[in-house]
Amino acid sequence: xxxxxxxxxxxxxxxxxxxxxxxxxxxxxxxxxxxxxxxxxxxxxxxxxxxxxxxxxxxxxxxxxxxxxxxxxxxxxxxxxxxxxxxxxxxxxxxxxxxxxxxxxxxxxxxxxxxxxx
Numbered sequence: 001x002x003x004x005x006x007x008x009x010x011x012x013x014x015x016x017x018x019x020x021x022x023x024x025x026x027x028x029x030x031x032x033x034x035x036x037x038x039x040x041x042x043x044x045x046x047x048x049x050x051x052x053x054x055x056x057x058x059x060x061x062x063x064x065x066x067x068x069x070x071x072x073x074x075x076x077x078x079x080x081x082x083x084x085x086x087x088x089x090x091x092x093x094x095x096x097x098x099x100x101x102x103x104x105x106x107x108x109x110x111x112x113x114x115x116x117x118x
Contacts, residue, residue, distance in 0.1 A: 005059055012052035018045045033105045037091055041084055048077055087112045 022042050029035055051073055058070060090108055094100050 002059065005056055008052045008056050012049045012056075015045045015049040015052065018042075019049075031095065033109075034091060034095065036109070037087060041088075044080055044084065048080070051077055083112055 019042050022038050022045070026035060026038055029038065055070055055073060058067075087108070090111075094104060094108065
């Protein structure tokens with residue numbers, strides 16, 4: 001088994017662990033905007049676990065793990081993880097303030113494509 005496959009299997013476990021951890025943390029979370037963001041990250045983590053599994057299966061069947069198309073999936077995945085980090089930092093900054101307008105939340109959601117731009 002290649003080192004990349006081992007890394008993908010480990011990353012899949014981490015993603016699924018994030019899903020469970022985030023679901024648990026939402027039980028006491030009453031902030032509606034924070035809930036939506038956490039739900040979006042849970043959805044993305046499930047998607048990332050599915051991408052990892054697909055990449056594992058591609059390699060097992062065809063030994064194409066160095067294929068440029070596979071690299072594109074991994075690059076997409078990395079960019080989403082960076083987006084999650086930025087999103088959570090910005091949400092934390094908003095929540096820590098005394099006063100926040102709805103427009104600021106909508107702007108945050110639109111910036112990170114949680115809701116469609118209209």
